[in-house]
Amino acid sequence: MNLAYYWYEAAYAFARPARTVTNATRYAFSVPVNPLSHTTYGRTVSAACELFERSTRRYAKPAFDFGEVEIEGRRVAIREREVWTAPFCRLIRFERQGGPRQQPKLLIVAPMSGHYATLLRGTAERFLATHDVYITDWVDASTVPLSEGRFDLDDYIDYVIAMLRLLGPDVHVMGVCQPAVPVIAAVARMEAMDDPAAPRSMTLMGGPIDTRESPTEVNRLAQERGIAWFRRNCITRVPFTRPGFMRDVYPGFLQLSGFMAMNLDRHLIAHHDMFQHLVAGDGDSAEKQRAFYDEYLAVMDLTAEFYLQTVENVFVEQLLPRGGLQHRGERVDLSAIRRTALMTVEGERDDISGVGQTKAAHRLCPHLPDDLREHHLQLGVGHYGVFNGRRFVTEIAPRIAAFIERVDAIRDGEAGERPAQRRPALRPALEAVA
The missing domain is CATH 3.40.50.1820 (Alpha/Beta hydrolase fold, catalytic domain)
Structure with missing residues (x-):
């Protein structure tokens, strides 16, 4: 059985103490009452902590929130x-x-x-x-x-x-x-x-x-690898920490890794630019990149x-x-x-x-x-x-x-409308819902 999902959950759990320390450090170097927060050194520490936190975060489903x-x-x-x-x-x-x-x-x-x-x-x-x-x-x-x-x-x-x-x-x-x-x-x-x-x-x-x-x-990848490769390497089982326990899925984090690998250089440059914006105090530019990656890094299982x-x-x-x-x-x-x-x-x-x-x-x-x-x-x-x-x-x-x-x-x-016809049955359960 592919244990990728279990290793993923374990890695997230192991990173939790480091995330806690990093968040506390970031807060300490970003609050205005700390004189270092107004220096290049303080902004550098805060920016490094933010990038670590974002790199190890589990992104929640975003909202449309049109307002x-x-x-x-x-x-x-x-x-x-x-x-x-x-x-x-x-x-x-x-x-x-x-x-x-x-x-x-x-x-x-x-x-x-x-x-x-x-x-x-x-x-x-x-x-x-x-x-x-x-x-x-x-x-x-x-x-x-x-x-x-x-x-x-x-x-x-x-x-x-x-x-x-x-x-x-x-x-x-x-x-x-x-x-x-x-x-x-x-x-x-x-x-x-x-x-x-x-x-x-x-x-x-x-x-x-x-x-x-x-x-x-x-x-080309699909053609070269064939369906057996995808079944063996991409399918794993939902761990007990989630409601879909024991369901076979293609996990979102694997899909995301594929997306990222296709344009890895662009993502590295984007995160480097975000770091530079944070150090320079350019909050508007950094916020645009935050908003994009909050959406891009939020993934779901299939x-x-x-x-x-x-x-x-x-x-x-x-x-x-x-x-x-x-x-x-x-x-x-x-x-x-x-x-x-x-x-x-x-x-x-x-x-x-x-x-x-x-x-x-x-x-x-x-x-x-x-x-x-x-x-x-x-x-x-x-x-x-x-x-x-x-x-x-x-x-x-x-x-x-x-x-x-x-x-x-x-x-x-069009001249006239077609006479109403009875809708053919599809599946009783779905037809009843609709």
């Missing part, structure tokens, strides 16, 4: 409300206390790839002014008791379909990175069943639809079955573009997508989902009319910049909003 956002020139309070729940996910609506009432519904499917949904805080915030925004808040697998059962790729697709049925049929869905595959699979299954709740549009951003296109180091299925089906076997992906024993046929409009977004410098991997969705959906599809390649951005940052706010998001507006105009302008 207020500006909508149509005035500040509007935002309240989070849970509108749907299942063992491994909550669906959150960002309710606006005042402001426009009738705006397009947008379901943002956040990645289930180690980080929490709050990684998309900037994504959600950008659309709050123009859309009625919902987001999937995935649950840390280590907090879900074994009695709640498994969660695999089929369940993920079930969850997406259940949420679309709850919000549809006038909802637009956005899959950011990893969810691109289950989102397009869910839409294909709904279209194949002629489900009236199929979304009006789906926007896929930096997702691994066809990893044969411009393979990245992540794709169920082993979901992780291994994703690696095998998406990255090793590449079943979706080859036509072999199945959901509950039924083939996922992307050619069934005829009504749900498709927009794909890629980043020129994306080192996780290479250029062309997301765009491949258009080739796999041959029956969509040209006026219901669009592709955008954003120059000068990497994977993170596809859904966050200045260029996302000023260039990518306006294109997505315009696409959604165009699709709504087309659908609203």
Whole structure:
């Protein structure tokens, strides 16, 4: 059995006394009543202690905490409300206390790839002014008791379909990175069943639809190692200190180590810069880096079955573009997508989902009319910049909003509406929740 999780817990426990001493030292050298706190020496000691504390800290799940956002020139309070729940996910609506009432519904499917949904805080915030925004808040697998059962790729697709049925049929869905595959699979299954709740549009951003296109180091690693290596080296069991005791998971700290290793030089430089800012007394610059790493270093565990299925089906076997992906024993046929409009977004410098991997969705959906599809390649951005940052706010998001507006105009302008149809059953438990 892989004991990585137990060693991780032990290392955290052993570091606790050192953290206590370090925190006390940092406090002593940072309080204004200590004359040394006003010297370079005092700030150096305090900065070193802070970096040690942050390097050994266990980061808690961040909060969205929008408070207020500006909508149509005035500040509007935002309240989070849970509108749907299942063992491994909550669906959150960002309710606006005042402001426009009738705006397009947008379901943002956040990645289930180690980080929490709050990684998309900037994504959600950008659309709050123009859309009625919902987001999937995935649950840390280590907090879900074994009695709640498994969660695999089929369940993920079930969850997406259940949420679309709850919000549809006038909802637009956005899959950011990893969810691109289950989102397009869910839409294909709904279209194949002629489900009236199929979304009006789906926007896929930096997702691994066809990893044969411009393979990245992540794709090559999966191909070279094979699924047996990942099962042997990446899967461990939740220790007794957590509610999900004995559940097999891919732990967040292993996922984070992979993220960090891909750009280790950047992270070392960033922490060196933070140290220099603290020594120089530049609190504003240091605070920006604190905020980024508070988010980036907060990670969650994934169920082993979901992780291994994703690696095998998406990255090793590449079943979706080859036509072999199945959901509950039924083939996922992307050619069934005829009504749900498709927009794909890629980043020129994306080192996780290479250029062309997301765009491949258009080739796999041959029956969509040209006026219901669009592709955008954003120059000068990497994977993170596809859904966050200045260029996302000023260039990518306006294109997505315009696409959604165009699709709504087309659908609203269609002559007559299709007669209401009975929704085909999915899974009784999820259908009842939805």
